[in-house]
Amino acid sequence: MYSSSSNPLASMASFRMEGRMLRYSVFIPKLYNLCKSLGCEAGKIMPSRAFCSDESQGYPIILIAKHFNAFPFDHGRVGGVVATGRHGPYAEHGQDLVIIQASHVGYNRETKSFGTYRRLQTQEQGLTSSCGKVDSVLSWYEAEYRFARENVLVSRENGRWIIIIDNQLLNQERDEGLYLHLDRLIATDDQGRMNPVRAYSTSKCFHASPDLARQLDQDAPARDVREPLGSRLLPEWYRFSKNIEGDMEGGGQLAMNLAPVAPWVLASKSPLLTAAKVNTQVEFDRAYRSIVRDPSYRNKRVLFIAGLNIDISPDRGQLFPLTKFIPWAAYLQQPNAEHRNLEQEELFSKLAAQSEDNPDQTDLENAIRLMSEAEEVRIPSD
Numbered sequence: 152m153y154s155s156s157s158n159p160l161a162s163m164a165s166f167r168m169e170g171r172m173l174r175y176s177v178f179i180p181k182l183y184n185l186c187k188s189l190g191c192e193a194g195k196i197m198p199s200r201a202f203c204s205d206e207s208q209g210y211p212i213i214l215i216a217k218h219f220n221a222f223p224f225d226h227g228r229v230g231g232v233v234a235t236g237r238h239g240p241y242a243e244h245g246q247d248l249v250i251i252q253a254s255h256v257g258y259n260r261e262t263k264s265f266g267t268y269r270r271l272q273t274q275e276q277g278l279t280s281s282c283g284k285v286d287s288v289l290s291w292y293e294a295e296y297r298f299a300r301e302n303v304l305v306s307r308e309n310g311r312w313i314i315i316i317d318n319q320l321l322n323q324e325r326d327e328g329l330y331l332h333l334d335r336l337i338a339t340d341d342q343g344r345m346n347p348v349r350a351y352s353t354s355k356c357f358h359a360s361p362d363l364a365r366q367l368d369q370d371a372p373a374r375d376v377r378e379p380l381g382s383r384l385l386p387e388w389y390r391f392s393k394n395i396e397g398d399m400e401g402g403g404q405l406a407m408n409l410a411p412v413a414p415w416v417l418a419s420k421s422p423l424l425t426a427a428k429v430n431t432q433v434e435f436d437r438a439y440r441s442i443v444r445d446p447s448y449r450n451k452r453v454l455f456i457a458g459l460n461i462d463i464s465p466d467r468g469q470l471f472p473l474t475k476f477i478p479w480a481a482y483l484q485q486p487n488a489e490h491r492n493l494e495q496e497e498l499f500s501k502l503a504a505q506s507e508d509n510p511d512q513t514d515l516e517n518a519i520r521l522m523s524e525a526e527e528v529r530i531p532s533d
């Protein structure tokens with residue numbers, strides 16, 4: 152999905168949010184009706200969800216169970232990663248299969264900002280980061296980025312821009328860390344060599360490249376004093392390298408999804424929102440290929456839909472978040488093996504065109520009452 156050969160900003164911008172949000176109470180009945188319009192048979196549909204472990208789980212899952220008349224299979228790993236190793240057992244559970252993947256991000260309605268969620272069940276009922284797993288994956292990149300912002304200095308000397316770089320950032324032999332694209336930041340001589348103007352005890356000073364000098368001229372410091380490069384360190388000027396550990400479909404997969412675009416994620420206005428959108432895009436691309444390949448889906452009708460859950464913190468008196476869903480893409484496969492992808496525009500239009508009424512939905516309270524009133528089945532012990 153993301154590679155070094157294409158501009159990540161263009162791919163990120165393709166995920167539209169404006170005018171594409173659906174409340175879960177509207178999204179799920181519309182999705183159910185869409186499934187029926189695609190040939191799914193009432194009572195034969197097995198839903199599945201690939202959600203993060205936290206606030207995504209409650210309200211959306213209750214609505215899925217209510218409208219699809221079946222409790223959804225669990226296809227999700229923390230952070231909204233699809234457990235592709237569970238395709239086999241899942242595919243056995245139904246004739247028509249509907250998988251909903253969603254990464255998620257919190258939203259604070261008071262500050263109108265993304266990335267936090269009020270957890271009513273904590274003692275302080277405080278705001279904490281959401282998605283917490285995405286936040287923990289990003290924290291390593293943030294620390295490296297902060298160090299580079301503070302330890303790359305720029306100044307003007309005799310009317311020419313110079314750049315002073317900490318020796319740690321000049322060391323290309325490190326196992327992992329933030330690696331500056333030095334050839335874009337430092338002026339080279341006729342032979343392409345980067346010659347230090349002088350060396351200090353823990354850093355070296357170079358003439359700035361024409362590219363960097365041009366950028367700095369747009370935002371020149373008032374005096375010829377050394378200043379940290381700070382937020383002027385552009386994503387195009389560095390990359391990260393990190394040894395990613397952990398099981399590949401747990402935190403490791405999430406880290407792998409975010410690693411190639413971490414500089415752009417950190418430079419965005421709302422890194423947790425940007426990261427959640429990127430994860431949805433990468434997971435759709437990865438998981439749809441696994442569905443196409445997996446023999447357990449042969450002769451089955453499959454709708455795999457990926458999107459973003461926005462969790463709006465509950466207000467006083469509300470039990471659940473007001474979760475909204477933004478569809479990104481879907482994969483549709485018919486039992487005769489016909490298959491195709493639906494891009495965001497087409498997918499949203501198809502959902503929007505569906506009715507919000509679902510005459511097949513279950514009265515969950517009644518279903519719970521019937522279960523509690525049913526005659527008990529006594530199970531003999533061995």
Ligand SMILES: [Zn+2]
Pocket residue numbers: 203204205229230231255281282283284285
């Ligand atoms: Zn989460």
